[in-house]
Amino acid sequence: MRLRLRIFLFFCLLALGGSAAIGLGLWAGYARAGVGQAVDSFVIAGLIAVLGLCALTVGIWLLFDENVARPIERLAAQLRGRAHAGVEADLDLHGVRYLGDLGPAAAAMAGQLSASTLATAGAVAAETARLEAEKARLASLLTEVPIATVLLNPGHQIVLYDGQAAGMLAQVAHPRLNASLFDYLDRGAIETAYTRLAKTGQEVTLVAPCTHGELSFRCRMKPLGDAPGYLLILDDSTAEIAPEAPRPLVYDFALLDQPHDLALEARRLEDLAYVVFDTETTGLLPHKDEIVQLGAVRVLRGRILPGEEIDQLVDPGRRIPPASTRVHGITDAMVAGAPGIDSVAASFNRFANGAVIVAHNAPFDMAFLRRQAKHSGLVWDHPILDTVLLSAVLFGTTESHTLDAICTRLGIAIPKDRRHTALGDARATAEVLCRMLPMLKAQGLETLGALLEETRRHGRLLEDLN
Structure with a gap:
């Protein structure tokens, strides 16, 4: 339950409790007076008091919501943005001016977090640069090997594809990480070959018809040793592969271990x-x-x-x-x-x-x-x-x-x-x-x-x- 709703319910409870107390007090006074003609006066006094209390409660709640509850929610959202989404804009201290020292304290904490994050980011950036250099060298080496390669996990979802494979798959549909191979190649041919691969542990050759159109690709399915999944090499001689062209690699190796049998809503x-x-x-x-x-x-x-x-x-x-x-x-x-x-x-x-x-x-x-x-x-x-x-x-x-x-x-x-x-x-x-x-x-x-x-x-x- 959101903070603002909780505060609203608190003020509602305050109004109800105050109204009940006024009603009980008037009833007790009327019972002591014992004058029948006074009942109208007591009822009118009670209604005026209850309406006045409710109006006062609503007014105070609106002020509290505008100057306390809403700024707290806004400040919390800004802090979450800095903590989890890398937002670097300054905190809106004017909007939380009625929260006392909470705004400046949050700004100080955010500043410390930013300083710590910058230091960590520097180290990460250096390591990322090293990995990117290794990736560039790997891409350069693979450019000299004109083979269209696709890496797949046990659920037949694409974990890696290179430029040559992207060009061949694009003849069927857009190449995409985490997409099912069955969006491109015939399910029956792939599953039959994969069953043989799992039984023998040896490379399997196959001809796989494409899912859309009349194309088919000659393929080799290779095991990955102890790692899950398999490597699919597309050997179709009709593919237009330019050996001198850059060979970008698109991959996410975490997909090798991703569960593929869960419903989308449960993931x-x-x-x-x-x-x-x-x-x-x-x-x-x-x-x-x-x-x-x-x-x-x-x-x-x-x-x-x-x-x-x-x-x-x-x-x-x-x-x-x-x-x-x-x-x-x-x-x-x-x-x-x-x-x-x-x-x-x-x-x-x-x-x-x-x-x-x-x-x-x-x-x-x-x-x-x-x-x-x-x-x-x-x-x-x-x-x-x-x-x-x-x-x-x-x-x-x-x-x-x-x-x-x-x-x-x-x-x-x-x-x-x-x-x-x-x-x-x-x-x-x-x-x-x-x-x-x-x-x-x-x-x-x-x-x-x-x-x-x-x-x-x-x-x-x-x-x-x-």
Whole structure:
């Protein structure tokens, strides 16, 4: 139960208790007087006293809420931001001026924490630089070996892929960490080969048809010794592999040990994959307007995955109103020849498979996709998180929950040339999510199910917003 609600209930109890005491005192006085004609006077005096007490209680509660309870909640949220999300902005001491020495004491503690954090960050940065140098050397070495490689955990989820593998997988769907291999290659062929691999412990060769289209890849499945999972090498000679091109590695070895048999609602927030998206449209009416741009990024283990994104213009099949162009800058000429929403929505649906969808004011953007799904047959059964509601959980319902306000609160800068572009707003929302996840965990919301239940309590915010 939030602090402000507890204080409100305390004042309610105070008003009820005071009213009961006034009523009991008047009843006792009337009983002693023993004059029947005095009953009206006692009742009127009681009503005036009770109403006066209630008015006084409400007035004091409003002052207490505005100058004590709300500043305490705001100060707590600012401290959580510094402790768990790395926010470096100064504390708002003016807003907590009526809390005595609590504000300056919190600021002093935050300063000490920042100093300690900076020292730790310096050491971490040095170690990170060393690891990045090793990664660059590894990437340079692998560039000379033109083999498309994918590392998978026992649940057939992608743990690592290189540039060559990314190019081959992209012929089927967007390459993505933590995605199921069955989004790309036939489940039966992979499971049959994996069963042989588990029995023999020896390399297995196979031809795996692709899940979408008529492509198939010749593959080699190799064991990892005592480590869980396996290595899949794509040997298809038709793949266009440029030996001299940079070979970026995308990986997260923690995925090797990640549980893959738990329902999404039971998984910890840090173990989930998130697809954060935004749209630009011809207008603000989902039942009649159309999408003109869709942008999306993927977040895994608290970081935005480089290269795993969608930035796609969409032909709306109608003219874009000048008023809308003034907001997002997209013109009719820019969308000429772009794919339609059916193709883009299907690609985005595959991109978000197995992930939690996140958006700022998600009902607005999802309304466009669900309207399109009525005639395309796409199924949008993904869990959905809304950063408006996450902000309400963390900072209270009385704060502003616009994307700009949340970014300012969390110390996130949105480049002006990226604001009101689908990918720019999606990336800003993803940065907001990355800052919020450790703060939510600090509040005891550790699983997706617990977080969804908490956000439902603030659903009225979205109704009012839309």
